[in-house]
Amino acid sequence: MIVTKLETWRCQRGQELFDQSRQGSAPMKWDVVVVRLTTDSGLRGEATALAARSSLITQQYIHELIAPVVLGRSVHQREAIYHDLWNIDRHLIFFPVYLPGPLDVALYDLAAKAAGLPLYQYLGAYRDNLPVYASSLWLEKPADYVDQAKQYASQGFTAYKPHPPGPWQLDMAVHEALREEMGPTYVLMSDPVAEYSLGEAIKVGRQLERLNYHWFEEPFRDFELDKYAKLCAALDIPIAGTETTRGGPWGVAQAIKFDAVDIVRADVSWKPGITGTMKIASLAEAHGMRCELHTTTMGPMDIANLHVSCAIRNCEYYEMLVPAETFKFPMKDDFVFDRNGNIHVPKKPGLGVEMDWSLIDNCCLEYKLSKV
Numbered sequence: 001m002i003v004t005k006l007e008t009w010r011c012q013r014g015q016e017l018f019d020q021s022r023q024g025s026a027p028m029k030w031d032v033v034v035v036r037l038t039t040d041s042g043l044r045g046e047a048t049a050l051a052a053r054s055s056l057i058t059q060q061y062i063h064e065l066i067a068p069v070v071l072g073r074s075v076h077q078r079e080a081i082y083h084d085l086w087n088i089d090r091h092l093i094f095f096p097v098y099l100p101g102p103l104d105v106a107l108y109d110l111a112a113k114a115a116g117l118p119l120y121q122y123l124g125a126y127r128d129n130l131p132v133y134a135s136s137l138w139l140e141k142p143a144d145y146v147d148q149a150k151q152y153a154s155q156g157f158t159a160y161k162p163h164p165p166g167p168w169q170l171d172m173a174v175h176e177a178l179r180e181e182m183g184p185t186y187v188l189m190s191d192p193v194a195e196y197s198l199g200e201a202i203k204v205g206r207q208l209e210r211l212n213y214h215w216f217e218e219p220f221r222d223f224e225l226d227k228y229a230k231l232c233a234a235l236d237i238p239i240a241g242t243e244t245t246r247g248g249p250w251g252v253a254q255a256i257k258f259d260a261v262d263i264v265r266a267d268v269s270w271k272p273g274i275t276g277t278m279k280i281a282s283l284a285e286a287h288g289m290r291c292e293l294h295t296t297t298m299g300p301m302d303i304a305n306l307h308v309s310c311a312i313r314n315c316e317y318y319e320m321l322v323p324a325e326t327f328k329f330p331m332k333d334d335f336v337f338d339r340n341g342n343i344h345v346p347k348k349p350g351l352g353v354e355m356d357w358s359l360i361d362n363c364c365l366e367y368k369l370s371k372v
Contacts, residue, residue, distance in 0.1 A: 001075040002039060002072060003037050003039055003107075005037070005038040006063070006067045008036075008059050009366075010031065010034075010366050011329075011330065013031065013032065028053050029052070031053070032049070032329060032330060033051045035047045035062065035102050037107065045106040045350065046355055047103070047109065047300055048102060048298040055366075056365075061095070063368055066100050069084050070103055075110045078104060078111070081107070082273070082276070095272075097272070098272075099272070100272055100273065101268050101269045101273035101301075105273055105274055105304045108273075108350075109350040112350045118307070120345050124311055125311060126312060128345050131318065132158075132317065132343040133319060134152035134160050135160075135163070135295060136160070137322075138164075142174045142176075145162045146181045149162075149182055149188075150181065150182070153186065155337070157320075158340075160178070160186070161188070161189040168192070168200045168204055172204060184212065188212075188214060189215045190217065194218065195221065198231065200219075202235065205235040209235065213237060214238075215238040216238070217243075219239075220241075226260075228258075229260045240262070240292060241260065241261040249280045252271075252280050252283060252284075263289060264284045264291050265292055266291055269296035274304060277293070277305075278312070281312045289314070290314045291315055292316065295321045298327065299329060299335075302327070306343060329356075330359055330360045331353050332355060333346070
């Protein structure tokens with residue numbers, strides 16, 4: 001099966017999901033680029049690319065820099081394509097972290113469809129469902145987080161992770177309010193996406209230990225390995241990081257080597273693709289660590305995350321950014337949750353979900369085609 005055609009639709013959803021302090025001066029409309037690969041047999045594989053601030057830039061990257069590497073190649077040359085893209089990245093391209101993962105996902109979608117298998121079985125199934133936690137956006141007040149946690153707990157979710165808004169004192173108030181309202185055993189994590197000082201992070205971490213939080217995530221920038229190592233040494237609560245670490249598995253390996261994290265993070269959008277994420281999961285497993293997959297904010301890519309989560313053993317939870325409907329685009333299917341708070345992987349071949357092409361067409365700013 002040779003890839004003969006690469007198509008993209010750059011879609012503007014017009015949703016501003018961050019407040020001004022996080023959006024900055026460049027608008028964040030949460031755009032998405034839909035990607036489709038077609039083979040010489042007519043089989044199609046699909047994925048989506050993050051384009052939160054500019055779908056035009058993402059689309060141009062794909063057609064100008066990635067299409068020449070993918071077109072004319074066998075669907076089964078995923079490892080060779082992965083390393084070819086790293087090679088051109090090193091030699092004066094410097095891809096954004098969210099490229100070229102989507103092309104790798106589309107290649108896997110094609111391969112699993114050709115095999116007639118759901119992707120998680122094509123990868124090597126470990127299970128077909130896992131627990132899910134509701135992951136918040138940034139909210140204003142502790143009471144807002146409490147209300148949201150209770151809402152999702154009532155729907156069967158057994159865990160909740162706030163992204164507290166900062167500064168660190170307010171974050172601690174969010175932590176206290178959630179534990180008081182959700183009870184002593186409900187699973188809670190915290191992900192402030194912060195720039196704490198080391199001292200502030202230790203204070204917050206000790207509070208989280210006292211409150212029996214499950215893990216403490218991203219209190220610093222991911223490249224601050226020395227601060228992370230000191231934090232890990234000072235605290236008992238597991239520290240999760242490497243979400244935005246550059247260099248895929250090589251970057252994550254440095255964090256592990258320097259004892260800078262207890263839990264690593266990866267996803268098929270940023271690490272890059274299924275090929276990169278599986279490498280990171282295996283690396284973590286070899287070091288006796290969990291690899292907790294990070295949401296991609298896009299339905300089809302989050303489904304790819306789910307397939308990977310069900311193909312590995314060392315992922316404990318599935319992250320569902322809420323409200324889920326906001327981040328389903330451009331997927332037609334709904335996420336499948338059960339009453340026990342588990343999410344179930346699709347059973348149809350490939351990713352096993354359908355794109356909402358009517359919605360894509362309505363949101364499309366530009367269609368682009370590259371072919372052999």
